[in-house]
Amino acid sequence: MKHESIPRVVSKWFIPPILLFALYVQFHGDFGPGGGFQAGVIFAAAVVLYTLIFGLQAAKQIVKPRIIETLVALGVLLYAGTGLVSLFLGYNFLDYTALDPADPPHGQHLGIFLVELGVGITVAAVMIAIFFAFAGRRRLR
Amino acid sequence: MIDMHLPILLIVVPLVSAPLCVLLRQKTLVWAFASLVCVASLGLASMLLIRVLEEGVISYAIGGWIAPWGIEYRVDTINAYVLLLVSIIAAVLMFFALPSVVDEVSGKQHYLFYTAYLLCLTGLMGIAITGDAFNVFVFLEISSLSSYTLIAMGRDRRALTASYQYLIMGTLGATFIVIGIGLMYMMTGTLNMFDLSQRLPPMFETRTAMVAFAFLTVGMLIKLAMFPLHMWLPNAYCYAPSLVTAFLAATATKVSIYVFLRFTFTVWGAEFVFEKLNLDIFLIPLSLIGIYVTSLSAIYQTNIKRLLAYSSVAQIGYMMLGIGFVSVTGLTGGIVHLFNHALMKAALFLAAGCVVLRLGSSNLADWKGLGRRMPVTMAAFVLAGLSLIGVPLTVGFISKWYLILAALEAGWWPIALLALLSSLLAVVYVWRVVEVAYFQKADDDSKIKEAPLMMQISMWGLTGATLYFGIQTDLTVNVAQRAAGLLIGVTP
């Protein structure tokens, strides 16, 4: 669809706000509805839109499959790593109080922030990976 | 620190290692790393069992949120026993993995294979360790999704359809379980198993309780492949890579049986399930019919892996039979058989895997004269096969002994007789393999190289265990007895 000017221009207008909105949903999750899952999916939606307009090859040059795969793993590690930090600091697994024992609510805040970031990264990467995997297959007959 | 956090480390170690495998990528490196993790899990699981036997129930609150509000990991004798079983199998199989996976899985997918393997391990351990009903579902899906992937990695294209069929049945089963859990939550407002067991009794008269229990039971019976809900199992075991077959046969259904035990005895209580709803009236005949029908199907199979898969369903029948007696002896028999069957079936599937590596086929017709061509592997197959029949001095004998003892204790001698007679069917299907391998002449009688040493270590390790635990029954039977007593609510 690269040569159709209307979809191309419209998508160019839309992709940055979508990415920005994903970040908003991600980081505003503490105060209103939102969080890693939703943000990850919205972020991936921007990449999906880009792929639909400019083609799989172009998209794979921007977000390399190898990097996506690494991000899937890193997100999970960030989540579990947050838990392990509290473990090493002598608290129970995922007990965010460990992150700031002097001010437990702040510790909880920080913990949730990190965990949700991990979730967001993994979800976005997984959604993109799934889309690429399906888009990469040729059509049957 | 390790001592205090044992329950969570058992889950987190394989869970964190799975994404690390993706980052490592390099074949042998990933294998070495995964092996290390499996051995570490085995160490943690043994430490956990020792502590549970010394101190009793261990509870761990995730995130410091105390139960019943937070997710609680609750370990008592029975799940420590299951955890040990799963980690033993996972660790022993890693020796087998290196040559077998190189042979059966395409090189580019190796690191993904081990990632899925570790995730499956995480899921199975998670199911066994958690004390939260919904958490069971989450871990169940982690283990199921990774096992669908593992099965689909088989060479044959039928592995894909087998995996798909398992996916449909498995998801239906898991969703049934979620419905059951949802209705339980609706009645009590809690998801903690211990809390549920306190709050459910006043609800026993309501229709919701019956419906919840019905959904839960059907879901669990699909997952543990109880006859007649076992249709997904033979294909899945038959076409999966050898390592995956051995791993799933030894652990997945066993963990599902643990879930069944946990929900029926701990959460709902034997009184409601067996006295009010009389589940045993339904469980015992179904187990017996299942044993006979699937053993007969096993006799007519022409593919060894399929034959063993049908035999697995029959053996699940024995475990459910033991549970159906609702006595300490019966449960001991069921729980011991759970452990013993895992050992022998894994050994058998590994022997089949060794032959597949060298011969490239698990068709019975191709196994002619194999007794002379691969004597070491076939010797292991025969020894583990003797266990399957229940010959004295093997583990199979121990578990059948307790089952028959339980039947006689309850005064149901026809059931004891039927269970005894069903062993004859096992004789027939094991004999068929032996007959082909030892007494039929191969078209090509040249000697085949035995499987690599790594695979032999796993195979003989497990075969040796079937003999060792057949003579030295202290560990398995004593722990199973304590677990059975705990489930039924009497201390032996």
Added chain:
Amino acid sequence: MISVGLFNYWACMVLMMIGLYTAIARPNLVKKLIGLSIFQVSVFLLYITVGKVSGGTAPILGEGIEAYSNPLPHVLILTAIVVGIATLSLGLALVVRIGEAYDTIEEDEIIERDIVND
């Protein structure tokens, strides 16, 4: 008589039966997965319905609001939705591979081709 208060439960049951039937009875592998998804979604509906408190609003702290719906089922279902997505995409991936290996995604034709192959 269908009482209005139980409408959600009835809808949920109807969807559940449609999903279950499709997942079991349809020979087309993609339709089976669609059935499976409908079945799962009906369970999500069941959970959400259980969590509703009459007169309660969305469980976000606000001034002058006294009754909140129970957020726990929502969280549980968020997990179940993710599991559902994973299952669906894995199922579809399998169907794609089956399609490539067999050149068909009709169950009866696949069985036929396997028999010919044996």
